[in-house]
Amino acid sequence: TxxxxxxxxxxxxxxxxxxxxxxxxxxxxxxxxxxxxxxxxxxxxxxxxxxxxxxxxxxxxxxxxxxxxxxxxxxxxxxxxxxxxxxxxxxxxxxxxxxxxxxxxxxxxxxxxxxxxxxxxxxxxxxxxxxxxxxMAEQKSAEGDTETAPTPPGALPALMVSQMSNADIFNQLVAHGCTDMTSTIDSNGYSASPVYRGGFRDVWKGHLTDGTKVAVKTWQFSYMSQEDPKELKRAMEQVHNWTKLKHENVQELLGVVMFQGRLGMVFPWMPHVNLREYILEHPDVDRYALCAQFATGLSFLHTQGMVHGGLRAANILVSTDGTLKLGDFDHSILTDSTLVFSNTPSPAGRTLRWMAPELLTSTDGDELEQAVKRDKRTDVYALGMTFLEIITSQVPYAELKSEYGVLNALEQKQRPTRPNELLGDTPKEGTMWRLLMWCWDYEPSARPRAEDVLMMLGMMNPR
Incomplete structure (x- = not known):
């Protein structure tokens, strides 16, 4: 009080x-x-x-x-x-x-x-x-001239003394090997408004000059601080590495483009917004097969030395033929960098239900001095939570209505309630529940690797 x-x-x-x-x-x-x-x-x-x-x-x-x-x-x-x-x-x-x-x-x-x-x-x-x-200072355009773009009442123009503009970041990414899509994308083929808004990005529908549909994701940061050159370089390398990922269960990054003064990431267009919506539209889909696809994509990602950092069904896309695509690597690329976002609704998103407990606690028993960073082990924890989401069509800890209740459950080492009607006592269902519990181990080093999870799924659902 x-x-x-x-x-x-x-x-x-x-x-x-x-x-x-x-x-x-x-x-x-x-x-x-x-x-x-x-x-x-x-x-x-x-x-x-x-x-x-x-x-x-x-x-x-x-x-x-x-x-x-x-x-x-x-x-x-x-x-x-x-x-x-x-x-x-x-x-x-x-x-x-x-x-x-x-x-x-x-x-x-x-x-x-x-x-x-x-x-x-x-x-x-x-x-x-x-x-x-x-x-805080006035924003500058790509040409370096001061802009007087309207700012919402009470808002601060988002810029610091040491900065890289969106255009600077775009040029750096192209210099690092990302494909410049400027000449291959139809500048008049964008949707009139974003087809999706969320977190710290908007997604627009666009077309290449040959008519191919694409999605253009624009990150809503106003600048990237050069305060820590190592973090800036790391973020650039993450985006560049993403362009090199070629796997059927990973969303392909085609290249980058400048769109409305912001950095745009260009991807193949997917008809289904995310896996959650796909499951609701296809309630009879084989949930175990979906889990296997998901684990396959994550296992590949980890073998490439990359971490996703934001796994949940809402960040998995589905192609026309029902193939899952791991997407939304924003958390891995952005949240460990020094970034500023402006005029965005709750950039962190509602991800507590999928977050590994160590991400919410200190590395020091007395002082909360250093946040634990996302890694492969936190990905595996989120993998297990997303499996539960796929099987039940509900978010983890669905019985808890508030995030505060979820936090209390995590502090008490309380795992999600077992859905006995879906994960009962049959050998297959029992094995799946044990796998989930393994992924949710409170000791990060005790969790399985993504490839271990994939192997167990193969044993449960042999082809």
Whole structure:
């Protein structure tokens, strides 16, 4: 709870303010004194009226770990927040709209955040002992001229002093060997609006000059920081490596293009948005065969030294002939880099139900100093959760309605409830459940490799 006290008498004058589901780690009073923002262990931010104690905005959802710091901007229009997993968000204080999101880097937990007096900078203190100051400036076009593109009320133009524009990134990717699709894509063949919006990207339907349908994914970051050249190089290499992946169960990246001033990734067009929708449209499909295809794609990916980082049915595409394609490598490419996203709805997405427990906990028993990075073992954990999703047509922990409930279950080492009507006592179903439990082992080193999972599936479903 939160209380407002009389500093002279020590008496509570407003409160207790109740609404958060767990400990409140940080509060900030608005410059005019009419509101209080609070950040909590329950991943959310709430805004309260200081006179009545009523909730006036929130909960703001987007963080995937406890919110350890909140602060109002000097004009009271924005709130900056920092969390245990190292992410920093800027919110519109009245609506909770995410205006800016910073992910990645090696700074660790964000313990403290604030705005500069002029509101043009944010500063945050990190678990590795560093204090980061980020300066916001006007966006620049590919030609280098200052743009005056409209900015939503309360939003900060998303740019830092040290930066690479979308055009710079495009040129670097082409220089690293990615195919430039500019001459082969029909500039007049794009859909009038995105066919899909989600996370930190939009997907547009387009056509090549020969009429072939393609999907163009535009990442919604405004720049990539050059603060850490190694991370910048790593992200470039990840995209380049993706262009070299050729496997029937992995989405093919055809090349890159500049579209509406943003970097676009070009892929073959898939008729089904994702595997979840495909299963709902084809309820009688062989679920074990789908799991085998999924494991085949991931096993190949791991043999190429790559990690997906965001596995779930929503990130698996389905071709016309029913072939699964692992797609949406955004988490692997972007979230370990120092990136800034602007005007995006909850870039982290709702992925807690598929996340390995070690991604939510500290590597140090006392201090939350360094976030655990996604690797092959966290992929295998998510593989098991996605198998459950494929078999049941429901998200993992479907019996738990809130992410906070899922977090509590993970902290208590509670695994998803066994769906006995689908995974009963028959040899095949029993083996599948044991395989899932193996993938969900709380000790990462005890989990199977993707190729081990594939081998067990082959034994359950021999051709």
């Amino acid at each position: 939160i209380r407002i006290w009389d500093v002279d008498t020590g008496e509570t004058v407003v409160g207790p303010l109740k609404g958060h589901l767990d400990s409140v780690w940080s509060i900030s009073v608005s410059p005019d004194g009419t509101r209080i923002a609070s950040g909590s262990q329950d991943f959310t931010i709430r805004v309260w009226n200081t006179q009545t104690g009523n909730l006036v905005a929130g909960p703001f959802e987007g963080h995937h770990s406890p919110v350890l710091s909140v602060a109002f901007s000097p004009d009271g229009a924005r709130i900056v927040s920092g969390s245990q997993n190292g992410s920093v968000y800027i919110w519109e204080a009245q609506t909770g709209t995410i205006l800016l999101s910073l992910f990645g880097g090696n700074h660790g937990v964000v313990f403290s955040t604030n705005f500069s007096p002029d509101g043009k900078r944010i500063v945050y203190g990190c678990g590795n002992g560093n204090v980061i100051v980020q300066t």
